[in-house]
Amino acid sequence: xxxxxxxxxxxxxxxxxxxxxxxxxxxxxxxxxxxxxxxxxxxxxxxxxxxxxxxxxxxxxxxxxxxxxxxxxxxxxxxxxxxxxxxxxxxxxxxxxxxxxxxxxxxxxxxxxxxxxxxxxxxxxxxxxxxxxxxxxxxxxxxxxxxxxxxxxxxxxxxxxxxxxxxxxxxxxxxxxxxxxxxxxxxxxxxxxxxxxxxxxxx
Numbered sequence: 325x326x327x328x329x330x331x332x333x334x335x336x337x338x339x340x341x342x343x344x345x346x347x348x349x350x351x352x353x354x355x356x357x358x359x360x361x362x363x364x365x366x367x368x369x370x371x372x373x374x375x376x377x378x379x380x381x382x383x384x385x386x387x388x389x390x391x392x393x394x395x396x397x398x399x400x401x402x403x404x405x406x407x408x409x410x411x412x413x414x415x416x417x418x419x420x421x422x423x424x425x426x427x428x429x430x431x432x433x434x435x436x437x438x439x440x441x442x443x444x445x446x447x448x449x450x451x452x453x454x455x456x457x458x459x460x461x462x463x464x465x466x467x468x469x470x471x472x473x474x475x476x477x478x479x480x481x482x483x484x485x486x487x488x489x490x491x492x493x494x495x496x497x498x499x500x501x502x503x504x505x506x507x508x509x510x511x512x513x514x515x516x517x518x519x520x521x522x523x524x525x526x527x
Contacts, residue, residue, distance in 0.1 A: 329358075333387040334379055337416045347372035353525040354380060362500045362519050366507045367527035373503045374409070377472050378416050380501070384470045385445055389421040392443035393464040397471045399451055399488060401478040403428035406448045409474060413446060422446065427453050437462035451479075451487035458491050468498050476504040476511060485510065492518045 327338060327346055338344075346354065349367040357363050357380040367373055381396045400406050410426035417424055427436045427449040433456055440447065440463055447454075447463065457463040471492065479485045492500070500518055504511055507524065515522060 327354075330354075330379060331383055331387045333420050334382055334416065336419070338379075341415075343375075347527075349373065349525070349527040350376050350379075352527075356523050356525055357499075357501055358383060360499055362522035363502070364507060364511065364519070364522055364524045365501060365503045366505070366525065368505055371527050374412060374474065377474055377501070377503055378413055381413075381446065381470060381472060382416055382420070382422065384499070385422060387417075387420045387422060389423055389443075389445050391467065392441070393467040394425075394440070394444050394447040395467050395469045396446045397454065397465075397468060398446065398448045399454065399471065399473045399476075400448060401475060401484075402450060403430050405475065406450065409448050413448070417446075424448065427457070429453055433457065433460065433462065451484045451491075454491050455487040458494070465495060465498075468495060470499045470501065471495065472501040472503065474503050476502045477506060477508065479514075480508065480510045485513075489517050 350372045353365045353376055365373060365376060385395050398409060400409060406426040406428045410424055413424045423444045424446045425440060425444040429450060429452060502511060502514065
């Protein structure tokens, strides 16, 4: 079972939540993501995508803080989703040294730049916000290991799609994971930019 090969801190967090066995999507996707491949993880609501995102991100970072630059970025649709996912991450990082930070357009960029500069491991933010931070040298991507897009169906909006592409095209040696309910044409287009040779895992 995939859960058996996760970091002990993650196994403890799952036990606290009485989560003993993976969902069918988790059973298929976690080993593929752990292998280091780029992955499209497609499944309906409540099939375990968010938990998969959290577990595989923390596993990639070995559940420990290192230096100051983010090693994981999670792209979300808006402020409410950023804050929701931030709280979800905190439930799993509570007994680790990992630092999780949520950014969004409604929070002044100078505040975000200064708080990010203090040191974070996981940055949760929107396409337009990461684009602004990137253009203003507000975030270092030198240590980035994994970039995930949560509920990526929103990328059907052209402005969000363009903002994301402007950033990710500059990333090197980074693993990309895209989570969505449907594998629509706009997501398939990502193969032309940064998801080449990606694995497709569907429920």
